[in-house]
Amino acid sequence: MLTGKQRSYLKSLANTIKPITQIGKMGITESFITQLDEALEARELIKIHVLETSLLNTKDAANEVAQLTRSEFVQAIGNKFVLYRKSKENAKIHLPN
Incomplete structure (x- = not known):
């Protein structure tokens, strides 16, 4: 579970990345x-775009994907959402306490 401070830190990192899928x-x-x-194992922080042709709501899709990948939902803005999961072998992102 992410704290507010950790979530804010991840949001700032996510500003500069483009959706990977x-x-x-x-x-x-x-x-x-x-x-x-x-992708989560390699990058830890990913952004995903939900197309308008999809029948899914962005937040519903984000929560479902987060549950299926055992990752943390960070944020959803418009048709994009961000997920985080610490890498088991090669952690690059160090979260604040």
């Missing part, structure tokens, strides 16, 4: 979750 009309598939698991 998108959710379209196919929705959230098993292969999509596998791709995100690998």
